[in-house]
Amino acid sequence: MxxxxxxxxxxxxxxxxxxxxxxxxxxxxxxxxxxxxxxxxYKPGFGEFMSGIQVHHAKLWFAGKNQNWKLADFEIKEIEEALAGIQQYCTDRPESKSIGMLDGAIDSLNRAIEQKNMAQFKSGYLLLTATCNNCHRSTAHEFNVITIPVNPPFTNQDFKAP
CATH class of the missing domain: 1.20.5 (Single alpha-helices involved in coiled-coils or other helix-helix interfaces)
Structure with missing residues (x-):
């Protein structure tokens, strides 16, 4: 048993x-x-994020220049979103480690937009542009020079405040 x-x-x-x-x-x-x-x-590449940032950088300038603070706020948030995307999806790129360089310039622009302060906006925008170029130099992309745009990136958008 x-x-x-x-x-x-x-x-x-x-x-x-x-x-x-x-x-x-x-x-x-x-x-x-x-x-x-x-x-x-599909995962967006570093270049796709940077191209998007460049477009939003230009649109940010024209929004701020026209004191369209809602649009400026939207554009700076788009830049922040793209930077977060780089840190999430492009961890294999050494350049991703340098993204934090932009934090001070982004904060400065956020304050200027919140306060609707044109002088502070221009100063913050110049700081952002210079920091982008400093980042490019520090990551061996010095050939990619960002400037203050002369013409809007799109002719089918009105940047004046409604």
């Missing part, structure tokens, strides 16, 4: 182990499939 109970227990344990092993294999296959799908998912 003891032998048959022991044999039955061994059989049940073996059956359970085989079943568990099959479940583990199925789960591992699902994990592998999801990892493959995730690896193939």
């Amino acid at each position: 003891k032998l048959s109970i022991t044999t039955a227990l061994i059989f049940i344990i073996t059956l359970f182990s085989c079943r568990q092993s099959g479940n583990n294999l199925a789960l591992q296959q699902k994990v592998d499939s999801l990892q493959h799908q995730l690896a193939a998912t």
